[in-house]
Amino acid sequence: MWYLIKSYIQFLIHSNNQHGIHSPFVYDLITKCFYDNSDYAEYSILRTIRSGYSTNKQFIDITDFGAGSKVFKSNRRSISSIAKNAGITYNRQKLLFRLVRYFNSSTILELGSSLGLATSAMSWANPSATIQTVEGCNATAEIAQQMFNEHDLKNISLEISTFDEYFNKIKDQDMVFDLIYLDGNHDKDATLHYFEVLLDHISEQSVIILDDIHWSPEMKQAWIEIIDRPDVTVSIDSYNWGLLFFRKEQQKQHFRIRM
């Protein structure tokens, strides 16, 4: 807990808003997407789903594939507690919605579906996009799939497997994703490994979003090593997320942006 407070204070000290950003690409992204305060009609359906989950007292037995939880002690969990503690926050859900719209992402990969909160936001952001979402826990995935069916979200394909099994499956396929949201297994070595594999599935126009880059000192180290990679040109630390861009025309530059 103390580590998180300290790292957030450091972030606040070193971060900026749009002022002083000379890169037109990053300036536009901040002003037209990050700080876009429009009240999109789709936000209300996101709220409805969140509130449905938050009152759902059904218990499921989950299989934990990630780096463990800072909250849960047992693997028997209620849907409401999963949504509250493992699910994406409403603000980040809205930001993901705006990012998919802003970049007009049409091929999307999410690693770590959980109850499908982020997946559904991306689905509504671009109904003609193809969205693959990967979840290792069968019981959790079933709840997400029910929600996708209830809302007729036909552009989502939910794969129940570990991330590595999924990578093996697509390794010989020419799959390129415009946007990749990595939201599971917050472990340094795993994150570095996933990043390495994902490099085979991106183009110069892709964006990779890494969740919880300040979750632990090890995750922060993984982030530092990743942004140092020559493939990464622009990187943005927004505290909760790290965004990676690979546009060759950009000079290599790192930003810390307050949301």
Ligand SMILES: C[S@@+](CC[C@H](N)C(=O)[O-])C[C@H]1O[C@@H](n2cnc3c(N)ncnc32)[C@H](O)[C@@H]1O
């Ligand atoms: C933080 S939650 C994802 C939240 C979700 N993106 C959302 O929108 O609410 C992380 C999920 O990733 C899954 N996960 C973690 N590591 C995994 C792995 N190696 N393979 C498959 N699933 C994994 C967990 O089971 C968990 O449901």
